[in-house]
Amino acid sequence: MNTITLRMTENLFSRLKTEVFRRYPSQEWATFIECAWHHDPEHGLALNVVDLREAREGELDGSVDHVEFAEPYSLKMALELEGHAFGGGVVHSHPQNCRPFPSVVDDDMDGYFSGLFDDFAPGRPYTSLIFSVDESGKFSFSGRVWFERRWQKVEQLMVVGDTLTTFMAANVASRPLPRLLKARLQRFTSALGEEAAERLWRSTVTIGGCGGTGSPAGHSLARSGVGRIILIDDDLLAIHNSERVHGAWAKYFERKEPPPKVLLLADLIKKVNPEIEVIPVFGNILKAELRGLILQSSVILGCTDTEHGRVAVSELAYRFLLPGFQVNVSLESVGKTLTGQILQFTRYVPGGACAYCRGQVDSWRLAVEFMTEDEKQRRKLDALTAELRGESGDTYWRNPPIIPTTGALTTIGGELAADFAVGAITGRFKPASDFFEMNLLARDLGVVSAPQRPSPDCACATVIGHSNQASDKAIIAAPGHWAPSRVLKYVSPKY
């Protein structure tokens, strides 16, 4: 069966454990849950637990050791499902040291509830999770989802918040760390531990933008032992990229047709470690057909200098519970003197402020990024006409600013993003702030750190984890004239 990644916020996970372990260690307990989801036929399901519907007095039988739902609780939950668009489900505990694998009794329970909830809310996934803890306190779980008339296994549970914790399902075999990689990561594991290396090897990272920032990020993640890397960019290599793009070997510029940047980076990653699975995509992270693929990731790195890239990474964090790290760099100068090498870093997590709440979005630049060439030309002409009339042409067109950078600065930015991604995936460290900016040329690096809370009415506060069920609150989508994305086949190039 297809495997699924399930996500929930730290707060919800804490609430869930408190509820189902309330009679631990020998007695079980349960709660109904509500889940949002994204589905596409190619990449399957990505689920988010968005709420619990805990039992009230008498709704679960407290006189028995096992779980027993009374009719009023079942009826209440079935009717609740009619009031919104989420799927229903159950989480229950198995006693201490008992494997969290479904029993025959659980099979009967899940068979009943999946059918009952489908009567009231047809076509939605039914999710069943089992939690248990052993005597050393180690948490384990298993999960399955009834969707499209078949059971699908939950492979991993990601708990997302200030930290990122990933649990692999107890009934899913994990990918062992290759022997050669263990040897190569000796210094890494002596600092962060072997479990950290295993987590990285099991993880997937998406890199949006494979230019000056994304290419060193990908290079660094490959060396750190990330097992699967998705590369997304819709640009071809140009001669002026050679100063910034890692993997832009001279031989590429001798070709008649420049290669896509994603293939350059794929080649670089494969040369570091051929066992890493690399998925190069010629496209844009906003494209709907890529969402299911991106949601297979633990984190996404925003490595473009576009406004829409930043907004996309920000929305993926709060609506889909996919944490993102956005890095931007720029140079400042006064006359011929460089006065600033600016690095700006933002961590987007559910519950944190989005790009709009942080005031990070230049809406004019964003609009220009979405315009067709025809519209740009028309606007420029309108601006010229206005100026000839003696009016300001700015209403019609302003040239978007070009952001100057150097390869050294973009490399630092990319490595920074990769480093914080490693910290998030391993759970070993995190940035002290969700946002900071520094100037490498300033005294004390001129670090500015600006905590920002979400506006209470903003979607980043109201639709956390609501996935496709909050499509009416989507703030950005790829324009219709953008070409469809394509997954490219990586073949080791002959130089």
Add this chain to the structure above:
Amino acid sequence: MTEVAKRETELGEHRDCETKKERQLHIFINRQKFNETQGVKPLMTVDEIAQLVGLTAETAVVRRSHGESDNYGPPLSGTIEVKNGDQFFVMRKNVKGGHGSDPRIEAELALLRGSGQIAEYVPGTPGAVIYKALPVTGQCAPLSATDVMVQVSAGYPAAMLDRAALPADSPLLGRVKGAVQEAIVVAGRPWKLVSYHPHNGGGAEPWNAQVHGFHSYIREVLSWLGDFK
């Protein structure tokens, strides 16, 4: 008959058929439609309504919906008048989940279910199996059927199954073989254990873990129920 007239007759019959279907008495259970063809009739027992969704009056709670999602009546009983478009909610009284017994007991109960006997495992320390509605044979039986509870012995299956329990208010207590022993609560119900030892000189073959289990113990229990004073 001309082709046109023939076609008109066919269409008319089809319309009559469709109108007849629409005129059929129909109800909704858990938002699913059921009509006369499926067993809906103007007077139905609660058991008949429950059976439409694979349950019984014993295992389900049947309520009438009053239209709004949170507006529904108390549990129904007996026979009720059914009108066109009536909405009902029929849910299992209890839905069990949990770690359950070990796979061996589950397999034995599955064998029993396969032959039509309902047996329920109740997790606990110790766990227990409740055989549901076992027939009480014999002349002048005080009741036609009864539930019987058998505890999972410590060390099962190496340790033999032993004793059996009847509901605490059962008229069979004191009449079936074996002294009435301690009271115990299992699955929320009070029971009384009876000193019945079929595999320990009680008439059945010596316990053999390779052969015996809950799927075979039922035979001893049935024999015990049929042999009352």
